[in-house]
Amino acid sequence: MRAIAVSEYGATPAPMNLPVPEPGPGEILVRVIAAGLNPLDWKIADGMLKDSVDAPFPLILGQDGAGVVDAVGEGVTRLRPGEQVYGSFRGVERGLGSYAEYTVARDDGPVAKMPAGMLYTQAAAVPTASATALAMVEEARVDTGQTVLVVGATGGVGQGVVQLASRAGAKVIATARDDMAGTMRRLGANETVDHSAGDLNRQVLAVHSDGIDAVLDMVGDTRATEHLAQLLRPGGTYITTTWSVHPDAMEAKGLRGINFEGESSAELLDRLSDLIDSGGLRVRVEREVPLEEAADALAENRAGGARGKTVLRI
């Protein structure tokens, strides 16, 4: 089968011809039709998991995908051949991933039936980014009447966070360069601040001089986080996907600091399907590219400037 893989950590992802995996007991084999690109994919290619997972090489990249169940292993009861499914197919320990014509998942893993009427290319864009957004907004306890700053709002996770925080009743301030300010407002942001136009604290405090209730951050390093945390009112929450928070230091200042670690599940995907079906969440696919162009798409995502999700057509 055609796949995009690396021959070692740090190598350039390349098209390869690799064997179709066999579904073991409790597993499904999925014919992948579209794969969603996440920053995690190039981070894994770089070696992010090298000390925690003993991966075989070539290592196929990608975790998000959508396709059709092709075959099922012994003992599979939930999903059936022919069903349209989407979800997370990360299989680093077996060298498998979603950037391939076929991949496997556990029947009881983070894979669910696709939302009715959804295109494969849209479904593949959903799992990691939207599940992260939903779980983050809930863990931050975003609520009516709060004012929250979303940092990295224009990216895959951020666009979901803006919509779901707004839906939870909060006043949302979204970071956006000029070209994305209108899109952020259409997704539910009340205000935008431009992270390319000077200090964010100054821009936020110019409108909210008594501070804000929460920062949901998809970008910051420790230094940026400590600076932005100065915006929080007593009792405020700082949650980040980039593990830039020192929770104890935050607690000492009367704040709640959370390093978010996402864990997807079929139940979470079903909740996302319902939200998407009811119009409560939109997932913007910025562009679709053929599988063979994955290396360029990954390099572009690493360079920044995402304006929605990138999807690979298998």
Ligand SMILES: NC(=O)c1ccc[n+]([C@@H]2O[C@H](COP(=O)([O-])OP(=O)(O)OC[C@H]3O[C@@H](n4cnc5c(N)ncnc54)[C@H](OP(=O)(O)O)[C@@H]3O)[C@@H](O)[C@H]2O)c1
């Ligand atoms: N911990 C977890 O469980 C978890 C789960 C999902 C994702 N993540 C991580 O979360 C991060 C975001 O993921 P993603 O999928 O949303 O990435 P993405 O789609 O690539 O988007 C990143 C966005 O951040 C914006 N940005 C960059 N620098 C910024 C700054 N200084 N201030 C404000 N915005 C800035 C970028 O726009 P410009 O370049 O135009 O500024 C871009 O729109 C990644 O590091 C990813 O690995 C972690």
